[in-house]
Amino acid sequence: MNDPIHVLTLFFFNIVLVNTPLLYGTVGEIVVEKSGSLDLGVEGTMAVGAIFGYLAGCAANSLLVGLVVSFLAAGLCGLLFALLTVSLQANQNVTGLTITTFGLGLYFFVGKGMGERWPAMTSADSLVKGFSALELPLLSRLPILGKVFFSQNGLVYLGIAIAALVWWYLNFTKTGLRLRAVGENPGAADSVGVNILLYKYIHLIAGSGIMGLGGFYMALYMSGSFEGSNCWINGYGWIAIALVIFANWCPLLAILGTLVFGFFNTLQIYAGPLAGAFPGALGWLNVIPAQLYKALPFLITAIVLVASSVRSREGSGQPAALGLNYFREER
Amino acid sequence: MKNHQPLFHVVKRDHAGPGNQALAYVAAVALALAVGAVLLWVQGVEPITFYKQMLTMGIPGSRYPWRAVENFVRLFVPLLITSMALALAFKMRFWNIGGEGQFIMGAFWAGFAAMKLGDSLPRPAMVLVMAAAGALGGGLYGVFVAALKVRFGTNETLLTLMLNYVALYFLQFFAETKTDWNFFLDPESARPKFAKFPPNAQMITVPIGPFNLNLSLVAAAAICVILYIYLNYTKRGYEISVVGDSPNTARYAGMKVGRIVIRTIFLSAALIGLAGAFHVSSAGILSASPTNDVGWTGIVVAWLAKLNTAGIVAASLLITVLQFGCQAASAVYPSIDANFANLLQGVILFTVLAADFFTRFKLVPRSGKEMAK
Numbered sequence: 119m120n121d122p123i124h125v126l127t128l129f130f131f132n133i134v135l136v137n138t139p140l141l142y143g144t145v146g147e148i149v150v151e152k153s154g155s156l157d158l159g160v161e162g163t164m165a166v167g168a169i170f171g172y173l174a175g176c177a178a179n180s181l182l183v184g185l186v187v188s189f190l191a192a193g194l195c196g197l198l199f200a201l202l203t204v205s206l207q208a209n210q211n212v213t214g215l216t217i218t219t220f221g222l223g224l225y226f227f228v229g230k231g232m233g234e235r236w237p238a239m240t241s242a243d244s245l246v247k248g249f250s251a252l253e254l255p256l257l258s259r260l261p262i263l264g265k266v267f268f269s270q271n272g273l274v275y276l277g278i279a280i281a282a283l284v285w286w287y288l289n290f291t292k293t294g295l296r297l298r299a300v301g302e303n304p305g306a307a308d309s310v311g312v313n314i315l316l317y318k319y320i321h322l323i324a325g326s327g328i329m330g331l332g333g334f335y336m337a338l339y340m341s342g343s344f345e346g347s348n349c350w351i352n353g354y355g356w357i358a359i360a361l362v363i364f365a366n367w368c369p370l371l372a373i374l375g376t377l378v379f380g381f382f383n384t385l386q387i388y389a390g391p392l393a394g395a396f397p398g399a400l401g402w403l404n405v406i407p408a409q410l411y412k413a414l415p416f417l418i419t420a421i422v423l424v425a426s427s428v429r430s431r432e433g434s435g436q437p438a439a440l441g442l443n444y445f446r447e448e449r
Numbered sequence: 450m451k452n453h454q455p456l457f458h459v460v461k462r463d464h465a466g467p468g469n470q471a472l473a474y475v476a477a478v479a480l481a482l483a484v485g486a487v488l489l490w491v492q493g494v495e496p497i498t499f500y501k502q503m504l505t506m507g508i509p510g511s512r513y514p515w516r517a518v519e520n521f522v523r524l525f526v527p528l529l530i531t532s533m534a535l536a537l538a539f540k541m542r543f544w545n546i547g548g549e550g551q552f553i554m555g556a557f558w559a560g561f562a563a564m565k566l567g568d569s570l571p572r573p574a575m576v577l578v579m580a581a582a583g584a585l586g587g588g589l590y591g592v593f594v595a596a597l598k599v600r601f602g603t604n605e606t607l608l609t610l611m612l613n614y615v616a617l618y619f620l621q622f623f624a625e626t627k628t629d630w631n632f633f634l635d636p637e638s639a640r641p642k643f644a645k646f647p648p649n650a651q652m653i654t655v656p657i658g659p660f661n662l663n664l665s666l667v668a669a670a671a672i673c674v675i676l677y678i679y680l681n682y683t684k685r686g687y688e689i690s691v692v693g694d695s696p697n698t699a700r701y702a703g704m705k706v707g708r709i710v711i712r713t714i715f716l717s718a719a720l721i722g723l724a725g726a727f728h729v730s731s732a733g734i735l736s737a738s739p740t741n742d743v744g745w746t747g748i749v750v751a752w753l754a755k756l757n758t759a760g761i762v763a764a765s766l767l768i769t770v771l772q773f774g775c776q777a778a779s780a781v782y783p784s785i786d787a788n789f790a791n792l793l794q795g796v797i798l799f800t801v802l803a804a805d806f807f808t809r810f811k812l813v814p815r816s817g818k819e820m821a822k
Contacts, residue, residue, distance in 0.1 A: 156606070158546075202799065206806035211544055211606060212752045213802060215745060220795025226788035231492040233784055346786075353614070360611060407626060413618035421609040427603040441606070447460065 123262070125395040132160045134274060136339070137380030139164070139351075142366060143358030144372040145284050149216045151362060152194070152288060153318050154301040156441040157199055158214030160329055161355025162221020162343030167330020169225050169349050172337035174238040181248030184334055195221060196322040204318045209387050212262055215242025221327060229344045239342035249338040261306030273335050278326060278373060284367040292294020297321060301437030304444040314444055329355070351391075362421035363426075367435030379415045382415040386411035457812040473804035474753075485789070494782055506770065507777030515660045517777070523731050525740070525769045526665045527552070527724040531674055532765050536756040538681070541693040541713055547594065547609025548721050548744025550616035551587040555722025556584030557620055560646070560735040561762065564632050567647030574686060575649045575820035580726050582657035587722015588715045590616065595714035599707040608640075624656035643735045652730040665727040672720065677758040689713055706747035721747075749798055756808070768794060 143160050150157045157163075160281045170191035175184020195217055202208040204353040229236070239245055239319040248270045287294040300317045306313050361379055365371035385392075389403040389411075426434055486697040508517045512796075532547050538545035560584040567575060590612065623633045627641040633646040654661040678781035680686040688709050691699045699706050726741065729735055750768055755758030768790075775790040 158610070198799070202802050206803050207810065208802035208805060209752070211546065212748060212798070215546070215748055216795050216798045216802070219745065219791045220799070223788045223791030223795055225750075225795075226786070227488065227492075227792055229786045230786065230788075273712055296593075356610070356614065359607070363607060407622050409618040409622040409625070413615050416611040416614040416618075420608055420615065423608050423611070424601070424603055427597070427601040430547065445459075447458075 122395040125388075125391050127233075127262050127265050129384065129392060131269075132388065133264060133377060133380040134270055136384055137376050138270075138274045138277045139332035139339070139354050140358055140361060140379060141281060141372060141376040142335060143355055144323040144361040144376065145229055145277075145281045145364045145369050146328030146332070147358055148288075148328075148369055148372065149284060149321050149328065151367060151440055152297055152301045152374070152438040153220055153321040154437050154442065154444070155199070155203060155306060155318065155322055156210050156214065157196075157231045157322070157326070158211060158359065159195060159217025160354075160358050161327075161349075161351055161353070162218035162225075163192045163195040163207055163326050163329045164197055164333035164336070164351045164355050164358075165225040165335070165349055166219075166221045167327075168333030168337040169228055170332065171227075171334035172342055173232075173237070175245050175334070176239070176242040179242045179244050181244055184245060184248075184338075185331060187246075188330040188334035188337075189327035190330075192333065193236070193323045193327035196324075196329075197319070199326070200319045200322040203443060204315060207445060209439055210443065212327070213437075218355070224268060225349055225370070226346070231261050232344070236344055244340075245338060267312025273331075273338070277332075277335070281369045281373050284328075288369070298437070301439055304439055308444075308446065314446075318444075329358070332358075333337070358416050359417070360415055363436075364419050364422055367437070374441065378433045380417075382411045382414040416430070457814055459810050460813050461497050462809060462811050470755075473801060473808065477797045477800035477804060478801050479625070481793045484796050485793050487567065488609065488792070489785075492784060494537070498783070499778055499782060501804075502778040502781060503774035504770065506774045507780065511553070515608055519661055519663065521662050521769065521773050523728075524773055525765065526663070526669045526731075527728045528743045528746060528750065528769055529669050529762065529765045530724035530727070531721050531743045532750035532754070532761045533673060533758070534717045534724070535747045536751040536754070536761055537676065537680075537689070537720070538717040539713055540752055540756050541641045541689050541710065543595070543714060543717075544606040545591065545594075545609055545714065545717055546606055546744070546748060547591060547612050547718070549740050550613040550720040550742045550744070551591050551618050551718045552725040552744055553613075553730075554590040555583035555587035555725025556729045556735060556739045557616075557623070558722070559583035559724075559726035559729050560633065560643075563646040563650035563730070564644070567650035570649060572649045572651075572653060576653055576730060579650060579730050580723055583726025583729075584719040584723040585726060588719030589722070591718020592711060592715040599710050617659075617738070620735075620739075621737050624735070624814040627728060632804050643737075645734050646730070650730060651733045663731055665731055673758060673762060680758070685709075687782065694760070746794070749794060753798060753801055758771060816821075 144165055146163075147157065147160055167188035171184045171188025174187035175181060176258075178184075199213055201215060202213045203210050251269050252272050252275070254268040258264040260268065288298060289295075296307065296312050297317055300314055301311060304314050332354070333351060336352075336354065341352050357379060361372060362377045364379070365375040385403070386408040389406065389408070392400050393403040482500065485673055486500070488497045488593055489499055506517065508514050511517055521692040529816065530550060535545060535548055559582050562579045563575070566578060572576060591609070594603070594605050594608050594612065596606045597608065623631060624643060625641050627634060633643055635642045653664045655664065656662075678686075680689065688699070691702065691704065692706055692709050696706050699709070721744070725739065728739060732739075746768060750761060750764045753764040754766075771790040772787055773786065775787050779786040
């Protein structure tokens with residue numbers, strides 16, 4: 119039990135297991151922000167994806183249905199955002215925050231309304247199976263690394279695959295490069311014939327959908343047990359917004375960032391066991407207050423934000439037109 | 450080449466009549482209630498009876514109706530002050546979404562003053578000291594973001610957002626750490642629990658018949674009047690709107706934009722801190738999550754009201770009725786709670802945001818000639 123290597127392996131295993139929803143949220147928000155929209159509705163979007171994905175997945179007893187429905191439900195939040203900010207020129211900050219308020223309101227309303235009819239995850243065995251560990255051949259036999267990275271559930275691999283795919287899309291495809299042009303300078307993109315409206319709509323929907331998958335992951339991780347006071351997403355949406363900045367709007371760095379933020383996130387739970395397993399080297403972990411670990415992702419991001427603004431803007435991945443609405447007649 | 454031109458131009462309107470605006474609001478609230486009614490009906494709750502419960506807020510027929518009004522005021526005052534303060538920042542196009550953090554800092558420092566000085570100062574002095582501590586705590590927490598924005602162009606939306614959580618966990622650290630030096634906690638309790646403030650640190654109430662008037666309501670009303678005058682009839686207020694409309698114009702006119710931003714954000718954050726101080730001194734105790742989401746809801750209110758002072762009073766009343774009403778009605782309907790208010794709030798704001806478009810822009814059909822091109 120108290121074998122130090124075992125504790126350490128479990129700690130790193132949990133960093134990946136617990137924090138993968140952050141990766142989904144972050145990659146989704148990167149897609150959205152690259153189109154020039156600052157969507158502060160990640161928390162609400164993930165909540166909507168989570169609850170509808172879970173309920174549909176249970177009803178159909180199918181992981182795939184859960185994934186698709188969570189993507190679509192969250193995508194609808196993105197569509198709403200696009201409708202209001204792209205077509206109707208509403209303020210992005212206010213719209214995003216309202217999506218969070220609305221999404222969380224809907225989450226609790228649906229969850230509480232289900233009452234006794236709330237399905238237990240054990241009743242849908244394909245969800246349980248879909249979330250159980252999938253050991254990759256050969257790789258999973260590696261010491262420590264095999265357990266940490268190659269014995270995770272399928273949704274972890276899916277998340278990493280999506281991150282890699284989005285990275286490739288943004289950097290090496292024509293549409294991806296055009297998308298970045300839309301986020302940097304929509305006026306210029308428009309003048310060479312890029313359909314700004316279409317690009318923004320599609321990427322807001324797709325990005326929000328990816329966030330929704332993260333919500334669905336969270337639902338499965340929480341074994342689908344609904345609590346009236348705490349949402350499953352539990353602030354992950356806000357951390358994802360922070361992580362986008364930390365990762366400098368790059369999906370591959372987002373994987374790394376997820377591990378870094380996840381490290382602190384998981385440390386608050388594992389501080390005790392780690393200090394017990396390595397009393398000499400890590401005994402001080404017990405003294406650090408848990409709240410510091412919770413605050414660290416935000417604190418680090420705040421420092422990154424300030425530091426990157428103090429330095430010149432060279433090399434920043436932040437789209438130049440982030441948060442600004444595009445109005446053609448003012449081009 | 451085929452030409453895909455939409456059938457309409459979108460053109461900016463000069464201004465829209467107030468009649469249209471009012472109509473948009475009535476429509477928004479009606480639509481929200483209608484959407485809510487459908488959802489309630491799906492859940493098996495009779496919408497009309499529920500709405501009756503919600504809008505009367507359980508006050509008639511209650512055994513202590515005045516108590517309910519007092520609780521309503523306690524919910525209303527922090528939201529009103531916070532919304533006014535946020536509108537001040539938004540007028541300048543400074544995206545202060547750090548209301549939560551500034552509120553928490555205000556509450557924390559007011560609580561600090563209460564625990565340290567509560568036994569040695571008389572009540573009126575104590576309430577004032579708490580208000581000052583809260584305003585200063587909140588103000589400083591906001592103003593350094595403004596300074597960074599002015600000096601380095603730091604993105605204030607994201608930075609204030611991050612600082613909300615830093616403040617939250619800072620407060621939670623004091624809420625959950627049981628040690629000798631932590632004077633915030635109740636020494637009697639074995640588990641960490643905030644101690645009640647000394648009696649002198651509780652907000653003054655003036656009994657009017659059966660109703661105890663919370664003085665923070667009077668203060669909030671005074672703040673509204675003063676801010677209205679400040680924004681509309683003083684040079685400084687005028688400077689805020691010029692900077693908001695165009696910082697370059699302000700610069701050409703010789704205004705010191707940086708100084709105006711810092712001054713205004715300090716005022717905005719200090720007012721939010723003050724709201725936090727009022728909240729804890731009315732409650733008589735700190736809590737680990739004191740804000741009741743006013744930092745977020747305040748943004749909704751300010752936007753609903755188009756940053757207009759009288760509008761903010763009306764909108765924060767409306768939102769408080771929704772929230773307090775849903776809480777009251779949830780006593781009868783267990784499956785519904787204050788979150789239903791958030792849902793309604795969301796639909797109202799979505800509708801208003803959509804309706805705004807038609808007051809700011811108009812659609813002009815393309816002429817036939819243009820189409821033929």
